[in-house]
Amino acid sequence: MKKIEVKIPGSSYPVYIGNGVFLQLQKLISKHALYKNIFIIIDENVFNLHSDKIDRFISKSNSKIYLYSINATELNKSSSQLSDIYSVLIENGFGKDSLIVAIGGGITGDIAGYAASTFARGVQIVHVPTTLLAMVDSSVGGKTGINFESTKNIIGTFYQPNFVLIDLDFLKTLPEEEVLCGLGEILKYSFLIGGDFLEQINKKYMKILSLDTKFLLDVVENCISFKTGIVEKDEREESGLRKILNLGHTFAHAIEIERNHSIKHGQAVITGLSCALHLSNRLNILNDTLYKEYLSMLLKTKNQIQLGLFYPMKIYEIMKRDKKSANDKIRFVLIIEAGNVVIDIEAGMVDVMDSINRGLHHFVATEHK
Ligand SMILES: NC(=O)c1ccc[n+]([C@@H]2O[C@H](COP(=O)([O-])OP(=O)(O)OC[C@H]3O[C@@H](n4cnc5c(N)ncnc54)[C@H](O)[C@@H]3O)[C@@H](O)[C@H]2O)c1
Incomplete structure (x- = not known):
């Protein structure tokens, strides 16, 4: 498994990249000493296609786990979907000591990241990107957000995850x-x-x-390394450097x-x-x-x-x-x-x-x- 370190003062974290590495999620959560109250926000298509992996993770874990699935569309990257996430978190007794695990593409990652950055003034989050776009880009860098009325990503925060786990194996089912x-x-x-x-x-x-795995591993590593270099120098788009990613x-x-x-x-x-x-x-x-x-x-x-x-x-x-x-x-x-x-x-x-x-x-x- 490859590892790229994102070195941001006060919120550094590793990005793990490999093929078939999702199985290591529980081990990594323990290694990073993250909370054991785990709220998984998962893209419903990913859950349907990869339920064996998710079930295996849940059955082997000794944590409290709640599975929340979302229909990942831009229309659902919304304040009403977000309210629902907050309600379900509260109804199920999740508080400050929670870990959100986002499993899905950029839509799931963006809304889960925003929920994590705002719920109880910020809880832990791990990103498990499952689309190629999220693997090469959105899962790293800490931009979170939702759409509002007809403006894209207009509500959001900068909130770095505790780690990112990129498993290329998810791509096998990607349309x-x-x-x-x-x-x-x-x-x-x-x-x-x-x-x-x-x-x-x-x-x-x-x-x-x-989807040539060997080539893709190189491509994902190159994109993430480049983005990491930019985000480390200008996390919040203040000096202007991060704007080049736009x-x-x-x-x-x-x-x-x-x-x-x-x-x-x-x-x-x-x-x-x-x-x-x-x-x-x-x-x-x-x-x-x-x-x-x-x-x-x-x-x-x-x-x-x-x-x-x-x-x-x-x-x-x-x-x-x-x-x-x-x-x-x-x-x-x-x-x-x-x-x-x-x-x-x-x-x-x-x-x-x-x-x-x-x-x-x-x-x-x-x-x-
Ligand atoms: N935060 C950032 O820095 C950043 C950067 C770039 C893009 N984004 C945001 O990311 C979003 C786009 O992300 P996306 O392209 O990943 O789209 P997405 O999250 O909508 O996923 C695309 C589709 O693929 C399906 N899917 C996901 N993983 C799958 C898998 N392994 N197998 C089968 N189907 C799967 C989903 O159900 C969905 O239908 C946009 O909202 C964009 O604004 C954010």
Whole structure:
């Protein structure tokens, strides 16, 4: 089992990565001397597909365990789902000395993390990510949150877990379109990291889609190590460094809302990266050669993303309302070349609208073009 240490003053923790390592959960809980009042928040699909593993963990444990399952949708990443979690915690006698174990994708991790950071002014939490997206990104770094009205992740906290346990074995049941979503965040990391990692992802991206365990172990380790390096320097997005992790996301979040969540987060990230490349090129930050090279990496996925007819003005208005907006301009993370990005670049309506149009049209079914 590999181990990456996230060294944040006052809240350092390890990320364990391996294949078939879920069986070690109880041992790790004991090793870290965590509480034995365990409230598992689990994605109901994961529970149905992996009940043998969960049952084995429960039967071998000498802890008090409550199993709470959720239907992981963006609409349920909500204050009403959160209220239900608080109610069930209280009804079942959970208090300050509780450990929440989040087993699922980014939706489960985000809402469980928020519940852990607020319930009884903060209880312990362990993340067990089960989607590729959560393994390479959302389970590490401590961002928690829920959606409110029609704004994504607008309510949230920074709350680091006690440890993260990544077991690639969960991926065996992950639907193809969810693997593609993970690829979306991996492509983002390849643009942020650059060099050999970008080359490997470009050459071997089919190994990701076919869930080649050996390659995926490397990919997950690279993404998590990179994110760890950023989070250690700027945990709360104060110096600005952490903002680079939002590459493509200002567009992506607005596209998700405009599509009323009919497009998945990871798919939206791929289309958002396309818009960010267009804007970087339009503003003469990214040269034509690199622009074409990077865009071609994204377009390998275009047949698997059906955006449908979209409304650029609506996407633009949602972005303006987003917290990243200042005056009439919106600030973006843009790319000079892979491994070298710039933050807080302001762009006006004409540039942004053009980038939405040009960035998204690749992903629209032919009849809408
Ligand atoms: N906190 C962060 O830093 C951060 C970073 C990136 C994304 N996010 C958030 O993460 C969310 C997206 O996460 P996601 O892509 O993991 O989606 P998700 O949690 O919705 O999971 C996607 C789907 O896969 C199913 N699933 C999960 N694991 C499975 C498995 N092993 N086998 C079969 N099915 C499985 C789920 O039931 C769900 O239907 C978004 O809400 C996004 O805002 C958070």
